[in-house]
Every structure is written in C-alpha cells, then in structure tokens.
Amino acid sequence: MASETWQCRACDSGEVFQFLDLKEMPVTNRYPTKEDVEAFHRGEKKEHKYPLRVGMCGNCSMVQLSDFVPYAEYIVPDETGRTNYAFFSSQSTTMQAHFAQFAETIKRRFLNKGEGVAEIGGNDGIMLRAFDRSKYRVLNIEPSSNVAEISRSKGIETIESLFTPKLAMELLHSHGEFKVVSCANVLLNIHDINGVFEGARIMLSNNGVFITQDPYWPSVLKDTGFDQFYEEHPWCFSLKPLEHLAESHGMELFDAQLFPAIHGGSMRAYFSKKGAYEKTKRCSDYQRREQWANTPEACNNFASRVEKSKKNLLSILNNIKSQGKRIIGYAAASKGTVILNYCGIGAETLDYVVDSTPTKQGRYIPGVRIPIVSPEEFYREIERGNAPHYALLGARNYAKEIQEKEKEFVRGGGRFIVALPKPRIL
Ligand SMILES: [Zn+2]
Numbered sequence: 025m026a027s028e029t030w031q032c033r034a035c036d037s038g039e040v041f042q043f044l045d046l047k048e049m050p051v052t053n054r055y056p057t058k059e060d061v062e063a064f065h066r067g068e069k070k071e072h073k074y075p076l077r078v079g080m081c082g083n084c085s086m087v088q089l090s091d092f093v094p095y096a097e098y099i100v101p102d103e104t105g106r107t108n109y110a111f112f113s114s115q116s117t118t119m120q121a122h123f124a125q126f127a128e129t130i131k132r133r134f135l136n137k138g139e140g141v142a143e144i145g146g147n148d149g150i151m152l153r154a155f156d157r158s159k160y161r162v163l164n165i166e167p168s169s170n171v172a173e174i175s176r177s178k179g180i181e182t183i184e185s186l187f188t189p190k191l192a193m194e195l196l197h198s199h200g201e202f203k204v205v206s207c208a209n210v211l212l213n214i215h216d217i218n219g220v221f222e223g224a225r226i227m228l229s230n231n232g233v234f235i236t237q238d239p240y241w242p243s244v245l246k247d248t249g250f251d252q253f254y255e256e257h258p259w260c261f262s263l264k265p266l267e268h269l270a271e272s273h274g275m276e277l278f279d280a281q282l283f284p285a286i287h288g289g290s291m292r293a294y295f296s297k298k299g300a301y302e303k304t305k306r307c308s309d310y311q312r313r314e315q316w317a318n319t320p321e322a323c324n325n326f327a328s329r330v331e332k333s334k335k336n337l338l339s340i341l342n343n344i345k346s347q348g349k350r351i352i353g354y355a356a357a358s359k360g361t362v363i364l365n366y367c368g369i370g371a372e373t374l375d376y377v378v379d380s381t382p383t384k385q386g387r388y389i390p391g392v393r394i395p396i397v398s399p400e401e402f403y404r405e406i407e408r409g410n411a412p413h414y415a416l417l418g419a420r421n422y423a424k425e426i427q428e429k430e431k432e433f434v435r436g437g438g439r440f441i442v443a444l445p446k447p448r449i450l
Contacts, residue, residue, distance in 0.1 A: 044250065050073050051093060087265075137160070139161065151208065201228065207235070208237040239289065277294070280306065337447035354417050360417075417443070423450065
C-alpha cells in the first residue's frame with residue numbers, strides 16, 4: 025500500500041493518506057478524433073493524462089483526489105465561447121419525480137410565502153420550476169450557458185455564473201436574504217467547497233437552510249464503485265467531513281436523508297447557522313452507522329476489492345476472447361472510460377463502443393482509443409447475422425432498461441456484461 029500523504033483541500037491539514045491508485049487517466053469527456061489518434065500514434069501529439077489517486081483525510085475524513093484537473097481541461101467552451109453541459113436533468117423521468125418531491129419537502133418544512141430559494145447549479149430548472157414564482161422568490165445560479173438558457177425560458181431568474189463568496193455577497197445586496205440555498209449533484213464537482221459553504225452562509229437568513237445532495241461514500245464503498253472517481257468528481261462525501269466543513273464556516277449539520285436508488289446511493293444533508301435547528305435523530309443514526317466508512321481499514325479494503333474486481337473482469341473478457349467470440353462496449357460514458365483505462369481494456373478486446381450521442385460517434389474512447397459507433401451500425405450487424413456475442417455495459421445503473429431496449433440483441437443470443445459492483449455476465 026502506498027504511504028504517500030498530501031494536503032487536505034477541505035480542512036487544510038497535511039494528513040490525507042492515499043489508499044487507491046487508478047494510475048494515469050485521460051480527461052474522460054474529451055473524446056479524441058481520428059486525426060488526434062493518428063497524431064498520437066505518430067508521436068506528434070500527446071493525450072493529456074493525470075494521476076488518478078484517491079485518499080482520505082486523517083483529520084476530517086474527506087475522500088478526495090490527489091490531483092484536481094483544472095476546469096479548463098474538461099469544461100471546454102464551444103466556438104461561440106459558450107460552455108455547454110451535456111446532461112439535461114429534466115430528460116430523466118426518475119430525476120424529475122425525485123426533484124419534484126425535493127421541492128415539496130422544501131416548501132413543507134422551510135419556505136414561507138415571500139421567502140427566497142436559490143439553487144447552485146440548478147441545471148435546466150428541474151427543481152426550481154416546482155416553486156410558484158408568485159409565492160416565492162426563486163433564483164438559479166448556473167454556470168453552463170445552454171442549460172441556463174432553458175432555465176430562463178421556464179421563467180426562472182437565472183444567473184450564469186460559478187458560485188463564489190463574492191457572488192453571494194453581491195446577491196445578498198441585490199436580492200436580500202434567502203431562506204433556502206440548495207445544491208444537488210453539484211458540490212462534488214466544485215473544487216473550492218469551502219467557498220460554497222462560505223457563500224451559502226452569506227446568503228442565508230438567520231434560520232435559513234443550506235441543503236446538499238451527492239453520492240454517498242459508504243454507498244460507493246459497498247458497490248466497489250471506483251468508477252465514481254474522475255476529473256469531474258474530485259470529492260466523495262460522507263456526513264462526517266461535511267459536518268467538519270460546515271462547522272469551520274460557522275454552520276452545523278442538523279438533518280440527513282439517504283436515497284439508495286438515486287445514483288447508487290445519494291445523501292441529502294441539511295445545514296444551518298449555529299443553533300437554528302436541533303439535530304434530528306435520523307441524522308445522528310446515519311452518522312453512527314457511517315463510522316466504519318471513515319476508517320483507513322475500510323479504505324484499504326475497498327482498494328483490494330477494486331483490484332480483485334479488475335482481475336475478475338479481465339478473466340471474464342479473456343475467457344470469451346479465447347473462444348473466438350466478439351465483444352463490444354455499450355455506452356461511452358465517463359464511468360466506463362475510467363473502468364476501461366484502469367483495467368487496460370482496448371480495441372484488441374472491444375471491437376467498438378456503441379453510443380447514441382452524435383457528437384461522440386466517429387470519435388474514440390479517451391486513453392484506450394476504442395472507436396465509438398452509432399446504434400445503427402450495431403443494428404446493421406445484428407440484421408446481417410453478424411452480431412457481437414457480448415456487450416460490456418458502460419452504465420451500470422441502467423442495466424435492466426438497456427436489456428429491455430436491446431431485445432433484438434438478446435434474442436439473438438447476445439449477452440451483456442457488467443463490471444460493477446461485481447463483474448459478471450447477465
Ligand atoms: Zn481534511
């Protein structure tokens with residue numbers, strides 16, 4: 025086990041111990057073109073990679089990457105200078121229902137008529153549109169141009185910006201105090217999380233509430249979910265480090281709720297200024313139950329399971345190849361790219377990766393350089409009776425839906441393979 029330590033980006037102590045080394049990793053959402061790949065082969069161009077190492081702080085227990093990739097490496101503006109975000113929250117019906125319920129909870133528990141609710145990274149307004157704008161003050165702070173535009177078109181006041189303490193101060197002056205500031209699946213993307221807590225405190229009224237929701241470290245642990253770690257996710261939270269962080273900004277944790285079905289386990293955490301709310305019993309219960317996850321033993325155990333998982337996946341794939349059968353990848357996504365690169369699975373194993381996103385088609389999986397093709401090409405192979413025998417899934421959360429969707433492939437004898445939580449043929 026590597027004994028390297030580094031400085032905690034949450035609490036500043038020098039006590040982060042490394043427990044997992046996923047080696048050199050490319051930026052997972054930059055799909056090289058054919059020209060790029062040829063230039064890589066000729067040695068004229070180098071694919072940018074960074075060390076993907078994961079550690080836990082010995083002081084505050086925050087799980088974090090050793091190297092934070094600068095935003096500019098993976099949030100690339102288009103030719104008009106706009107930054108676009110490819111994931112529209114409202115496209116997923118599961119997420120729509122989840123956020124509608126979230127909005128109801130906020131209204132019922134905290135929000136009175138005339139009070140304000142602000143969301144950091146509110147995407148296309150999936151949650152905020154559930155608030156009646158004639159009753160409440162509603163504000164979306166969203167840095168990505170394309171989704172900010174949709175949010176605005178829904179009648180939601182939207183500020184196109186990153187969230188910083190400076191912006192929070194300006195908003196306090198221009199908009200007054202807010203009763204609720206929320207951020208869902210956003211905190212784990214932000215490098216300066218101290219700035220987010222500081223900014224939230226500035227904007228909140230004395231009995232205001234700051235709510236975060238992100239993938240939960242104990243859930244990631246249970247699932248051997250190492251594909252959770254890549255440039256866009258430099259953090260993984262449990263309640264302990266979040267509470268520590270809040271306290272260093274004059275706030276406290278007072279409630280929490282786990283959603284096991286969202287992103288494999290998503291924890292909502294509620295913070296307020298000191299003394300405004302009493303800590304709930306369920307919050308204390310979660311904190312007691314998560315203690316095991318905040319230990320070096322749990323981390324080291326995770327790391328050995330990750331290694332074992334790699335060995336098992338490779339043995340499944342090698343076994344199939346030795347029978348002369350064909351395997352493809354299904355869906356080009358960041359998580360899949362992490363798995364393929366860490367396991368060293370390239371074009372010698374997967375003939376291609378099929379993906380329905382037009383901007384990815386004709387390009388290659390970063391690092392391992394497997395060509396990405398459209399579903400039509402995949403279907404043509406099936407029609408011609410030349411279907412691949414196996415398809416390795418890049419998105420483990422949707423295995424059932426995908427099996428249902430690709431009935432033709434399955435009917436012809438095609439089988440899907442999942443890499444996590446345990447590598448297996450479905
Ligand atoms: Zn720390």
